[in-house]
């Protein structure tokens with residue numbers, strides 16, 4: 224039978240059961256979107272495109288007894304055990320079995336004229352979603368966000384069918400249970416997955432209360448919790464183009480669910496439904512197509528925080544996780560293309576990072592000082608105004624660390640995409656072409672995010688001094704409040720400010736390391752970055768002890784950080800943090816030797832006297848310096864070198 228005749232018969236069947244298409248709307252077959260709505264005449268805003276009568280809908284509700292509004296239309300009832308075991312927790316499985324039953328009934332089914340126009344179980348191309356793709360096509364999705372959900376779905380659907388079959392096969396009236404094949408279950412689940420509507424949006428409470436007598440409360444709970452969904456024949460022909468111009472409404476008085484347009488539609492245009500704000504990953508996995516819109520390109524990143532980090536994150540008031548809903552989503556974040564490149568002045572260009580991603584990372588990397596701050600300030604939320612002040616906030620170090628980890632994570636994702644994409648060759652069909660495009664889109668989201676993140680780190684690394692240096696790229700933004708100091712820059716600063724002390728310290732290092740002067744920091748940082756941070760911090764504190772007030776006045780911005788360190792770690796001091804040296808065993812000798820030689824320099828006579836008045840001499844200060852070096856540095860890779868750099872904040876003072 225020609226397709227158009229089948230469409231006409233479907234519409235006629237709908238009409239005879241009060242499912243009505245607007246007179247200015249027609250159903251046609253589009254090459255790309257399949258069955259579609261089109262305006263035959265201009266359609267005014269507010270017009271009801273389709274009014275779907277509840278009596279033509281198909282769902283779990285049709286399979287349970289004692290219903291008038293949602294009838295079974297003469298279908299053989301499923302065994303009582305089958306219904307009672309599945310109805311409360313898994314009503315959607317009953318819905319899938321009911322659709323299979325209608326398919327198996329063929330022409331005898333009330334819904335036959337609807338079912339025969341759906342993509343059929345032997346039409347994988349029309350079923351479209353990747354679960355139906357041949358292995359060679361699915362190979363094109365390896366390493367992408369679309370790969371895991373396809374596999375999860377396959378396993379879930381197999382389990383669901385097995386659950387239903389187990390209850391069916393024990394019933395003497397259902398010896399035909401083996402006709403409910405795995406393939407047919409996948410078909411029914413696909414039909415529901417690609418075209419059903421959530422029960423809470425469609426089913427009116429009035430309809431149930433009357434019909435289901437004593438059971439209505441339990442069933443209404445299934446509706447409100449969306450434990451099943453509903454097929455709406457004819458209304459489900461609407462396709463999706465990512466633009467919301469429609470409204471859905473329940474009309475219990477007339478027994479209809481309506482799809483209306485909010486905007487006028489011109490004659491000849493396709494009329495779209497709206498499936499929600501879905502990313503291309505969701506559209507591809509759930510519906511078998513993607514949209515050509517960068518705003519739909521989202522890459523999901525999953526974090527795996529420790530139990531302590533989860534506790535910390537949950538203590539923040541800006542964490543809006545609802546414990547019962549989708550636990551796996553709590554630390555899953557969608558990175559978008561957004562405006563990563565065209566950033567507004569003063570903005571960090573990170574607006575397209577989803578809310579909570581940086582906060583969660585910060586909770587994962589927080590040091591003692593930062594953890595205490597987060598616990599004492601649960602309302603503090605970095606990402607509300609993600610701008611230059613974020614640098615100046617108390618979490619500046621964790622912020623840099625979070626940016627660095629995010630950068631690494633994104634690079635790893637890119638590598639995975641690249642590695643899994645190797646050897647794919649040219650696409651040879653529609654699925655492969657779409658998957659390849661999707662891969663490219665995912666890569667482009669990751670690339671934009673990674674280049675912005677690396678730019679932030681590079682800019683932060685331009686921080687060379689505590690004394691009013693503004694990196695070139697931040698010139699227009701004034702007041703660069705915090706940055707990442709490399710060991711080389713730290714020693715250059717010492718040379719510029721205290722050349723005598725600098726020369727003495729580097730000659731001690733040069734002698735110990737048997738390295739010529741001037742020291743090549745690119746070599747030294749490979750193994751000794753922590754050691755020399757400890758040495759540098761120790762030296763700075765000696766200078767402060769020696770010069771007192773004059774030191775603070777000479778370096779007002781630097782003083783902010785010195786005071787902050789001293790105050791922040793008084794709690795750790797009480798906890799014994801300065802009783803030990805925080806360094807690896809291989810560093811101990813070098814640290815001790817260098818620190819002792821520096822303490823004995825003639826320039827530090829007055830400071831030495833202060834230190835030596837303490838029973839443990841220079842040890843507590845050495846331990847403090849090693850603690851700050853451990854807690855306040857961040858690992859970065861720049862110019863091909865990985866090194867620990869010191870996060871410094873120069874604007875917030877006590």
Ligand SMILES: C[S@@+](CC[C@H](N)C(=O)[O-])C[C@H]1O[C@@H](n2cnc3c(N)ncnc32)[C@H](O)[C@@H]1O
Nearest residue numbers: 256257258351417418459460461462463510512
């Ligand atoms: C609710 S049904 C819409 C009716 C469907 N076109 C049909 O032929 O039966 C959803 C399916 O329509 C197709 N579809 C919807 N919007 C599309 C789009 N923008 N591009 C390509 N296919 C689309 C996909 O196959 C999707 O799984």
